[in-house]
Amino acid sequence: MIYRYILRRLGISVLQLLGLVIAVFFLIRMLPADPVARLVGMNASPAAYAQAAHSLGLDQPILIQFLRYFGLGHPAHGLLEGYLGVSWVTNTPVLTEMGQMLPVTFQLLGLSFLVTLLIAVPVGIISARRPGGIVDKAVFAYGLFGGSQPEFWWGLLFVFVFFFKLGVAPAPLGLVDPMLDSPPTITGFILIDSLITGEFDVFVDVLYHLMLPVLTLVFILSGPIMKMVRQNMIRALQSDFILYGQAAGLSQGMITRYAFRAALAPSMTLVGILFGVMLGGAVLVESVFSLGGIGQYAVRSVLAFDYPAIQGVVLVITGLSLIIYLVLDILYAAIDPRVTHS
Incomplete structure (x- = not known):
């Protein structure tokens, strides 16, 4: 089935x-x-x-x-x-150009969502376990505060505070220090290529330059994910099977695991939607930090009326988004086999 x-x-x-x-x-x-x-x-x-x-x-x-x-x-x-044409502006195959841009965006989004999930999921669970508590009120205030301003504003603010004032972050001038030589291209992902080639100084430097853009996206993304996990956990904890488990004397940890499994599917859907949106929507963050990802490439293509590049960007981003949604649907079906009968 x-x-x-x-x-x-x-x-x-x-x-x-x-x-x-x-x-x-x-x-x-x-x-x-x-x-x-x-x-x-x-x-x-x-x-x-x-x-x-x-x-x-x-x-x-x-x-x-x-x-x-x-x-x-x-x-x-x-x-x-599999031929997407040649850019009318650069006279370079569109697939080649996007092969250089996509890894930048994927590295940014991958690290951002990883850090976001490591923070948002536990905080959302704790908030649901104690509704009205300090953590719950903090999550509510943080969600409103983080989502009240656009992401590029937070990026500029973080640059001003952590680079200009405190001096603990690098200048927003790209993905790697211009004084360092990039590793040979193997996978196209500079973090992976630097590890494969043993250039750990480049690996650390890339993580250092990704610190502020990742912080910016984590600050924006963690609020809605915390709220989604909290809301679904509260709904699961009030369901009949959880109440039965509590009456049967199950431990608190087991109750939380069962409730989290029930709350996982809707939260995964939100994460997948956010990831798909940010594939092309992280252009402002990429611009603030001069990362040169697929979002910036899409904007340049539109402004230049570069039809092959525009078509290629739409095709690739849509294809990747559909793959993400397909994987989510498969995971959803694995968690709740009833969806395969719909």
């Missing part, structure tokens, strides 16, 4: 991704923008304009452009072969 559920979810995800790719392809070409004029300049001659349009393939009917994008026309290589 679980395998049929996974196959059904995979089929739905593929259809969603295909529909979004088609929609993005046609919608960006309906925008009142002229990427050819953006590249050659407003004062270019008609011959130069026509040559640029031909080189970009924009002189063809839109259906021909669509078939070429999918690799169904000439040239044959296209999306069906």
